Amino acid sequence: MSRSPSLPDRPRLDLDPDMSEAERLEALRQHFTRLVQVNDELDDRLDRAEARGDDLQGEVDELKRRNEALKTSSLYIATVEELTADGAVIKQHGNNQEVLTDVSSRLEDELDPGDRVAINDSFSVQTVLDDETDARAQAMEVDASPEVTYDDIGGIDDQVREVREAVEAPLVNAEQFRAVGVEPPSGVLLHGPPGTGKTMLAKAVANETDATFIKMAGSELVRKFIGEGARLVRDLFDLASEREPAVIFIDEIDAVAAKRTDSKTSGDAEVQRTMMQLLSEMDGFDERGEIRIIAATNRFDMLDEAILRPGRFDRLIEVPKPAVGGRERILDIHTDDMTVDDDVAFADLAEGLDGYSGADIAALCTEAGMFAIRDERTTVTRQDFEDARDKVEAGDEGAVTHDGFGAYQY
């Protein structure tokens, strides 16, 4: 920036006592003329300074506007790979594009290789993101020792057996599988209506095998920043490696693995990238140690066949709503800690609960208990169960998933 020239010297008036009147008058006139010149020059400078002030204010306004735009526009996620004298080498998540970008002096000291950053359309680093463990913690549920056991699950004994064979046996008898040369299934896909015990099953396997249970909802994987879904998938598998033996449970897998549609929105592309990352993690599964992967969906019909190929989710287990015997068992399980009157016959009750899922039956039992509590009784009666059933069935549609109520058709 050019420096402003120094101010003009203040004109001086030198009057000699020996001057004649005429000479004094002439000196005063010249002084006056210089004063007017200096004044004009200063006026001129003031005008220019004001114009420059206006220019600068314009620049400030423009920067403020751009700043606002940056704050409100979407940002992409990238990881800092290297810091060089020419700037930072960053790799954008999702498309893995590597870019060398300038780093503003504001962020220079904050940035380290490995940091996750948010970048704008011009790849300029806007902010350094929090530690990734935060993102992991938000998106994943990690339970070092879940408490659900196989005995807590009613009405789906065949499915429990199949899951044990496919998931538990390879974890417990890894050596034997290797010795015999049998490849255990890579991934198990549980499919069936909501509330039938799919999550319980995955938790019970983790419990029985002393494995860490790591749950991620498919909807979480697609709701994050662009590029974040694929990253979360990597994090998910990395975390499982750190914690092995581990059971990875991906709920609502249809959110990431739905059939391709014709629409080409960036959201779809993002979901595709997340699915590709998931598939590539599963394809590299052999090198992984004691990690088993279970996914679940209520929308089997929507799944992209790519995820069902051998080596991926190649063991499909349907988890249906319980039949009458199963419903009776689930009633037993969920009233285990309740004091139930002798007049309650679970076999009869179960007959009338056609179409109820395990979750519906659990809700029914709680509701029956609430009727007893409202009446200040300690024993739950047959009438309480009937009232509970009326309430559940008359209650908000959709809350009950049994036939004729929920929108779900399986």
Ligand SMILES: Nc1ncnc2c1ncn2[C@@H]1O[C@H](COP(=O)(O)OP(=O)(O)OP(=O)(O)O)[C@@H](O)[C@H]1O
């Ligand atoms: N087969 C079952 N036996 C006993 N309880 C069950 C059974 N199925 C569901 N429940 C009850 O319903 C609750 C929800 O079940 P769970 O989360 O396992 O269902 P889900 O099939 O994973 O459902 P969603 O598809 O909605 O995720 C359980 O915590 C349990 O109380």
